[in-house]
Amino acid sequence: MTRTPEEISHQLLDAARKAGAESADAIVIDGSSVSVEVRSGVLEHAERAESTDLGLRVFLGKRQAIVSSSDSRPETLAAMAERAVAMAREAPEDPFTGLADADQLSKGWDMDALELFDPTPEPSADALMSDAINAEAAALAVQGVSQVSDAAAAYGTHVVHLAATNGFSGGYARTSRSTSCVAISGEGTGMERDYDGDSRSFQADLRDPEEIGRTAGERAVQLVGAQKPATGSFPVLFDERISSSLIGHLLAASNGAAIARGASWLKECLGEQVLPAHLSLIEDPHRPRIAGSRPFDAEGLSTQRRSIVENGVLTGWTLDLSSARKLDMKSTGNAARGVSGPPSPSNWNLSLTPGDKSRADLLRDMGTGLLVTSMIGSTINPNTGDYSRGASGFWVENGEITHPVNECTIAGNLRDMLMRIIPANDARPYLSRVVPSLLIEGMTLAGN
Structure with missing residues (x-):
């Protein structure tokens, strides 16, 4: 049985x-889980x-x-x-x-309100294969795409239950459905690659595979002829696809485990301004149909909506029970764990206050600089916040994109960088981390 x-x-x-x-x-x-990958149809x-x-x-x-x-x-x-x-x-x-x-335990929750589990029947392997084939075909139909290295579709279910001798017992189920495509443009040493994909809790919310494939193809073609940019101090616009990585560094530095170890460039900044005064960073684990939502954490405590940064000011650390005890604080209900390790603090759904300008407006305002669409490697000093990452994207002159660029490095200090961010209004509301494109002026750029 x-x-x-x-x-x-x-x-x-x-x-x-x-x-x-x-x-x-x-x-x-x-x-x-069930997943399929196709090549050449x-x-x-x-x-x-x-x-x-x-x-x-x-x-x-x-x-x-x-x-x-x-x-x-x-x-x-x-x-x-x-x-x-x-x-x-x-x-x-x-x-x-x-x-x-x-008395710390979560006593009740409304699973229906979270909408984590899609009751729609599991898709057949043929349906998944059709999505992957359609994405691949749409990418190959873009002029300039030489091949598709990966077109895939997947579906999965995930059921978790936590029980403890302190009386807690609770569980939930979630579903996921995804489609992705990686397209390649150019030939030989001039090859460039880019991707698009989508993952949702409910199958009906998933973007069309043709749109995903076409976008992947168009992005790859736009990168043909990339060259190194100039070296100097320039404004850098982090595209919405990768801008959440900047907020991720702030979250890592405000994680209670790092604070308890004393290994954080934010360790002395509680109650201080860390973002521009008009910006807030909100955590909300109760957003319906979002992958990061959950009714309770891995220690049975209720999850809660909270302001990590409010009007630019850092209001608190992200804590599980252990890190909270070390810091003589209360857990924020942010414990996460797998089956082979103890709980540790983790963040759920995040959203940054959007700006009132579009990405095109920020491009126009930045004049000459770099639009970053992809990043590789990472050298982040957790104690000082010194930041250095490889990047590629597009060069901007007089507010207009002129040509693709690659093989460059952007550098700065996270404390200074985050205080200067200017957000656009282009964040995708269905992501777990809702962060728009972010403009930062005066960054060090190393290219030619």
């Missing part, structure tokens, strides 16, 4: 108690995967141990619990570890 993730998680807790654990929590993740690769992964964390006083498995047979659960308890006996004490108190 097939057992549900909820049943397996509670059987793990029973096994942990029997093995001598003082307290424990268990997470069970049940997933299935025919199927190149098809895969279906199903798995049930289990994670058990046990406590003996302030000692903890974690074990994981993909085998849910009763004898395996018992062996997992015995092994975890034996490991905990040998583990060093951690004064900040432990489950949430009962």
